[in-house]
Amino acid sequence: MQITLLGTAAGGGFPQWNCACRxxxxxxxxxxRATPRTQSSIFVQADAGGPGLLVNASPDIxxxxxxxxVLWPKSGQRPEALVAGLRDTPIAGVLLCDGQVDHTTGLLMLRERGRPLPLWCTDPVAEDLSQGFPLFGVLGHYCGVQRHAIPLDGRSFAIDRLDGLRIRALALDSKAAPYSPHRDAPVPGDNIGLLFTDTRSQRSAFYAPGLGQISPAxxxxxxxxxxxxxxxxxxxxDExxxxxxxxKTAREIGHLPQMDAADGTPGMLRWLGTLPAASTRLLLHINNTNPILDEDSPQRATLAAHGVTVGEDGMQFSL
Structure with a gap:
């Protein structure tokens, strides 16, 4: 399994177009001393060089x-060529962790596909993208969407053409999109984390770009x-x-900050310190205001001292 970080910034990217923060x-x-970033997304391949799964479709796609x-078409080299062998894509499908604008708007940029786009999402996200933000209806005038439901009962599932890759979704405590009917009354499936497992190497990767609380699962x-x-x-x-x-605070909009709260409630950094030392621990979906983007900041040094890496666009990992 190979994972490529396509984008590591939160909504708006870094630098954000209308922001003059430090x-x-x-x-x-x-x-x-900092690195520009596009908005949050990853690409997961069962095998390097083969087709893969686009996880979240950023406006920066x-x-x-x-x-x-890894995302370039290779005309005539794959059986999935779409039009007379000239147009194809290594994107075997798209999986959405939520229905937020910064994770879904890129679907519109894939409209020239030529046939329905295989797409995996939960029922609440499908509802949001059919009603509150009706992207599915818009795409119906172009390539269309072949939607697959994501189970939330602990069962793993597979993606066509990604042999040896299994995925398990976990409902997360976070927030639905502002246009969702569940915005102030969350339901399971508004936001999910994903466990990717290579059945051959038995190695796994966990991905949760929007995470408001650490549940036992x-x-x-x-x-x-x-x-x-x-x-x-x-x-x-209170950033x-x-x-x-x-x-609104970080927790009020569904994000667990790195630092502990004033009342001692653990933050992301303390929790990451409980994970096995041999694991690679990455932060992504980083807001443009976060001081960890400054590579010379004391906050960045704190992360390094705790063995936590700040993700950058283009990083690749093989498992």
């Missing part, structure tokens, strides 16, 4: 395709994985209110 302004001016050779799945890729949106719970950007 991070965004410093990156533009060249006074901050076209830029990600241009930058990552999440702890067990992450503890069994050799690669753990989780929500790195905010450093502190956005302190900057005057929002009145």
């Amino acid at each position: 991070n965004c302004a410093g990156l533009r001016a060249g006074t901050l 076209l830029t990600q395709i241009q930058r990552q050779p 999440v702890a067990d799945a992450a503890g069994s994985a050799q690669l753990v890729m989780v929500d790195g949106t905010f450093w502190t719970d 956005m209110p302190a900057l005057g950007i929002s009145r």
Whole structure:
């Protein structure tokens, strides 16, 4: 199994187009040692060089395709060529962790596919994308969508053409999209984490770009994985209110910050420290305000001291 990080930023990317915070302004001016990032997405292949699964379809998907050779079409080299052997794609399907804009808008950029796009999502996300944000209806005028339901009962499932790869979904404590009828009354399946397992190597990767709380099921799945890729949106719970950007805290919008809360409630960093030392622990879905983007910051040094890596676009991992 090979996993490529296509995008590692939260919604808006880094730098964010309308933001002049210390991070965004410093990156533009060249006074901050930091790396630009596109919005959150990964590509999972059962075998390097073969077809794979696009997990979340970022608004930046076209830029990600241009930058990552694993996503380039190879005309005439695969049986799935779409039009006279000239158009094909290594994207065997798309899986959505939630119905948020920054994880779904890229579906519109895949409309020239030429046949229905295989897509895996939960029932609540399918409802959101059929009603509150009706992307499925729009795509029906182009390639269309061949939707597959994701089970939330602990069963693993497979993706066509990705032999040797099994996936298990876990319902997460987070938030549905603002246009979802479940926004203030969450239901299981609004947001999921994913455990990918290579049945040949018996090695696994856990992926949860939106994670508001560590449940026993999440702890067990992450503890069994050799690669753990989780929500790195905010450093502190009050990061956005302190900057005057929002009145809502990290936890109120469904993200577990890296640092413990003022009342001692554990944050992401303390939990990651409980995972096996041999595992690779990555933060992604990083908001443009998070000080860990500054490679010379004390917060970045704290992560390094705890064996936690800040994910970057283009990183690849083989399991």
